[in-house]
Amino acid sequence: MSLVELMSAYMRMMSSDSIPERQRRSIPWILWAIWKNRNLILYADTQESLIFHIQQAIEEARLWNEVNLRQEPVDNLGLNGEKKRWEAPLFGVVKCNLHSNWRNDKLHCSVGYIIRDHQGNILHHARDAITSSPNRLTSELRCLIWTLRSMKDLGYTEIMIGSDFKDVGEAVKPPNDWPLFRIFSLRDTRVMLDVSISGF
Template sequence: MENSDSLGITRSWQRPEPGMVKCNVHANWRNEGSLVGGAWISRDHQGNVLHHARDAFTSSPNRLAAELRCTIWALQSLKDLGYNNVIIGLDLKTAFQAISNAKLWPRYRHLLSQFDHLRRGFICVRFEHESTASNVIAHDIAQSVLRDGILRSYLALGGPAWLHNRIRNEASNVNC
């Protein structure tokens, strides 16, 4: 992979293979007393945005708990939208590790058990550890929740208008 670091994590967004939907997820956690901004954006194998969503969540004790809650929300949303084959891209390494090997994370057993339940509603669910750079669109949407005080949940077709150029550039600059 020419566009990756020494750990094999890509530095730019990568398209999913045909038949899969890639959903990048991010939770903007500040501290244990603040609201959490969450966002996800789903794209097809051509880089076209299918849906995106953002929401404000009640406080979480740490970023890992916030990221797990946000990812559960994204998975439930994708299931409700009728997607069957999904890749979830996460930039928080500990979230990826916890989902990949829940037995080693007993403190988060309640959250992690929800992943097993949700996985049954899909034909294929795969989780990928993303670099911060390859997850920047989801990050920016999540950050806008708290920055702009947009605390209402929404789900929309396509991507947010204020990110269209960046999304188009990202989709056209990836390796096929």
């Protein structure tokens, strides 16, 4: 089969009900992962694990679909476990929801954020991986710092941060009560002064 025929076959697979939806949605990202791996072999004389590329492609596809196919903000659990909807920020303020996917102290963590305006329109979103953290709170604080640096680079000045992990807000608002994590908050104190921590 030619390259065009192969691509056409993969595009047809994306609409085939015989393939689980999660796998169908991942096809473009898997193809992109194969292309990137090919370039690493040709131009950098190196090769990363194909399993790693596939897992990363599936996760990127999941995040993209979660962000782009969501028609309206959905119900979610707030900081105290109550069910609540995404709350819009005031006019002129952006809201940034962030999350770190911490599993244990040996694995890398994936981090991500999504920025919306007061009408719920998506302005920016990003994801990345960070090295392992000893616990979820450390991972979430590192995610917060990465997010704040990104928002500063993007030029945002009026920010509301939303997190699904209550201790993040507690560690940022009264840092003296969390001495073990002071090194994280002091590094970005000037930025954090303009940030209010909330739930979804």
